Amino acid sequence: MAWRKASICGVGHSRQGKLPEETPITLAAEALRNALEDSGIAKSEIDGLLTLPGTSSPEAAKNYLVLGERLGINPRYTGSLVMGGATAGACVEAAAMAVQNGMANVVACIFADTARTAGNKFGAAAGGEDTWAVWGMLGNAANSALGMRRHMALYGTTSEQLGWIAVTCRTHAAMTPHAVMQEPITLADHQTSRLIVDPLHMLDCCLICDGAVCILVTSPERARDCRKKPVAIWGMGQGHTMENLRTRDWWYLPHQAKCIADAYKMAGVGPADIDVAELYDNFTVAVLFWLEHAGLCKVGEAGPYVEGGTRIALGGDGVPINTAGGNLSESYMQGWLHVVEGVRQIRGECGPRQVKDAEVCLVTGRGMTLNTASAMILGN
Amino acid sequence: MSTTPADPQPIKPLISETNKPFWDGCRAHKLMAQQCAQCQELRYPAAAICPNCLSAAHEWRELSGRGELFSYIVIHRGYHPYWAQRVPYNVAFIELEEGVRMFSNIVGTPNEALRVGQKVKVAFEERGADLTVPVFEVVG
Numbered sequence: 373m374a375w376r377k378a379s380i381c382g383v384g385h386s387r388q389g390k391l392p393e394e395t396p397i398t399l400a401a402e403a404l405r406n407a408l409e410d411s412g413i414a415k416s417e418i419d420g421l422l423t424l425p426g427t428s429s430p431e432a433a434k435n436y437l438v439l440g441e442r443l444g445i446n447p448r449y450t451g452s453l454v455m456g457g458a459t460a461g462a463c464v465e466a467a468a469m470a471v472q473n474g475m476a477n478v479v480a481c482i483f484a485d486t487a488r489t490a491g492n493k494f495g496a497a498a499g500g501e502d503t504w505a506v507w508g509m510l511g512n513a514a515n516s517a518l519g520m521r522r523h524m525a526l527y528g529t530t531s532e533q534l535g536w537i538a539v540t541c542r543t544h545a546a547m548t549p550h551a552v553m554q555e556p557i558t559l560a561d562h563q564t565s566r567l568i569v570d571p572l573h574m575l576d577c578c579l580i581c582d583g584a585v586c587i588l589v590t591s592p593e594r595a596r597d598c599r600k601k602p603v604a605i606w607g608m609g610q611g612h613t614m615e616n617l618r619t620r621d622w623w624y625l626p627h628q629a630k631c632i633a634d635a636y637k638m639a640g641v642g643p644a645d646i647d648v649a650e651l652y653d654n655f656t657v658a659v660l661f662w663l664e665h666a667g668l669c670k671v672g673e674a675g676p677y678v679e680g681g682t683r684i685a686l687g688g689d690g691v692p693i694n695t696a697g698g699n700l701s702e703s704y705m706q707g708w709l710h711v712v713e714g715v716r717q718i719r720g721e722c723g724p725r726q727v728k729d730a731e732v733c734l735v736t737g738r739g740m741t742l743n744t745a746s747a748m749i750l751g752n
Numbered sequence: 753m754s755t756t757p758a759d760p761q762p763i764k765p766l767i768s769e770t771n772k773p774f775w776d777g778c779r780a781h782k783l784m785a786q787q788c789a790q791c792q793e794l795r796y797p798a799a800a801i802c803p804n805c806l807s808a809a810h811e812w813r814e815l816s817g818r819g820e821l822f823s824y825i826v827i828h829r830g831y832h833p834y835w836a837q838r839v840p841y842n843v844a845f846i847e848l849e850e851g852v853r854m855f856s857n858i859v860g861t862p863n864e865a866l867r868v869g870q871k872v873k874v875a876f877e878e879r880g881a882d883l884t885v886p887v888f889e890v891v892g
Contacts, residue, residue: 493831501766502774502797504855506885508763509843510831518845522823525868570826570840570863617796617853618803623823623845 374606374639374751378468379595381478381602382411382588383712388703389552391582392489396429397442399584400484404443407586412599413478418588420449420476422467424459424706426485427492439482449476456739457652457699458610459483460587460708461746465608467589477590483708484584492580498616498741513569513577513655515742519623520571520657529660529675531571535562537656538575538700540681545697547686547725552581553701576656578699585708587715603718606732607639607749614743628738628745629665639749641732643667648717648727649691649734650710653698659684662736663693686725695725707737714750760833762879771798773812778884781876783817785852786810796852817874819848819888826863846872846888854886861890 384406386399394402408415425435435452439445449470453459460483467479493512497505523529539559545551557575565574595602611627611634613619619626636642643666651662660674663684668691669677677683683690696702696713703709714733716722733750767775774797777784785796790807794815801808824844830836844858844866858866859875872888879885 499797499855501768501771503763503765504843505763505832506765507843507855507857507887508827508832508835508838508841509855510835511827511829514825514827514843517825518823518843521825522868525823567826567828567840570828615803620847620853 374604374641374749375608376592376604376606377472378589379592379602379604380464380587380711380715380750381590381595381598382407382413382600383715384408384410384586385550385705385709385712386584388550388581388583388705390488391486394486394582396426396484396486396584397439399486399582400439400482400586401443403484403584403586404480404482407480407588410600411588413588415444418445418478418480419447420467420470420479421445421447422450422463422479422481423452424463424483425452425454426483426487428486428490429484445480447476449479455744455746457654457707458737458739458744458746460706460711461735461737461748462610464587464589464605464711464748465610465746468605468608471589471591477594479589481587481589482584483706485706486582488580488582511569513572516655516657517569517572519625519661519742522623523657523660524571527672527675531573532559532563533675533679534576534656534660535559536678536681537653537659537684538562540685541653541694541698541700544686544695544725545701547723548696548702551697551702552579553697572655572657578654578704581703581705583703583705585705585712587708587711601719603715603750604752605748606641606751607635607637609634609638609747611745612743616741616743622742625661625665625738625742625745628661628736631745632666632734632736632747635734635747635749639751641749645732646691646734647730647732648695648714649693650695650698650714650736651693651734652707652710652737653694653700656700658738659693666734666736686727692727695722695727706739710735710737711748714748718750718752760837762834762883763832764883770800774798777812777814778876778886781884783815783874783886784812785815785850787813794850794852796854815852816849819846819872821858821866821868821870821872821890822847822853823868824858824866842866844872844888857887859887859889866890
């Protein structure tokens with residue numbers, strides 16, 4: 373039996389891309405206005421606020437204070453979570469638990485960033501005092517590239533196979549009006565794009581963007597009276613590996629498989645039930661790993677699985693992934709738009725990119741130096 | 753010491769009481785690691801507390817320096833002035849015989865000839881007057 377004790381009743385986002393005239397506050401307001409409009413809920417009804425501080429918000433973990441003040445929200449329940457790309461899921465999950473337990477009636481989950489305009493780099497090394505940067509372990513692609521290299525060595529996975537993920541996501545973005553990258557790309561474009569961190573090319577990487585996203589979480593009862601069809605949270609899971617060096621299979625991110633297994637269990641579903649999957653894709657290789665972790669293919673077989681794109685594309689013969697283009701082509705909102713697209717797919721409002729009869733959606737997120745992961749199952 | 757754009761400084765570790773024996777060991781061309789006096793687990797990087805049993809008691813011991821190339825990448829972008837002058841350079845993830853894993857660089861082998869699973873042995877590279885960094889060479 374699916375959990376269904378909280379629902380997403382509204383989603384909204386700002387324009388995406390390069391928006392030099394905006395600030396995180398104005399973008400957050402735009403996303404919140406759109407989410408309120410989407411749900412029909414009044415701002416005065418919001419009594420919970422959870423946020424992910426954007427890279428251009430210097431208040432960092434006190435971001436909830438700043439957003440609360442500027443957006444005029446005095447919540448009963450609040451806080452900021454800092455888990456990188458796993459935070460969107462983690463915020464919605466915390467909101468769902470708060471709603472279930474009566475600590476809030478409507479929780480606004482918000483992320484806003486002007487990373488592109490600010491020229492922010494996402495290149496933090498880890499390793500504490502003995503920082504990995506001593507050996508030049510720099511740039512955000514490094515950890516993902518390291519995992520890809522070992523996957524290639526163990527299973528014969530190739531860069532061309534990653535290319536099919538990039539090409540497919542771009543095809544999906546072309547059907548998404550707000551997507552930042554809509555120009556079609558070919559496998560040859562992927563292969564000839566410059567190497568960033570070998571084995572990852574430029575077209576394996578997401579694009580830093582300005583923008584904001586808001587997700588409103590409430591009780592199933594309240595959601596029934598909202599403007600749009602409510603989307604229930606069927607299952608939730610998280611998993612984390614903090615000990616990068618001490619965990620032998622850290623490169624393969626075992627916590628990602630665990631977080632999806634927990635979400636499946638809570639939802640009472642399995643891989644065969646998934647109609648559409650919104651998989652966190654800071655790099656193409658992330659999708660490859662998720663497909664195996666989600667049980668959509670066997671361990672080591674994601675390379676052949678994505679080849680040709682037919683099993684991951686809309687209208688193909690598998691589970692369509694990242695139907696709005698994902699971080700790679702829709703916009704790099706650190707996975708927040710993955711939740712939004714999951715909601716829209718379950719509502720059935722995606723027009724040309726709608727997955728027919730989509731009833732169960734898997735949404736995942738991952739972050740930091742590949743330490744954190746969250747997964748959700750969304751359904752009716 | 754003045755630094756010109758042509759002579760950027762390498763990225764240095766932050767030396768503390770905890771990790772000083774490791775970096776002193778590098779100066780003497782010895783790869784050192786802590787061993788917990790309570791549960792015997794080897795640990796790297798240096799830490800005040802054993803993450804397995806939480807004991808602070810430990811001894812330093814010299815590692816064999818032998819291991820395997822667990823994975824590696826070749827970075828083509830310059831994210832820091834020192835490393836920007838060295839692109840494309842490799843970053844190696846090494847698993848030592850004793851079971852600990854560390855980031856490093858492979859020297860003496862072209863990046864194109866690196867393979868996951870290659871046997872490696874520690875070497876030491878002087879990076880300026882006050883820093884000796886453990887790197888690895890492919891053996892056999």
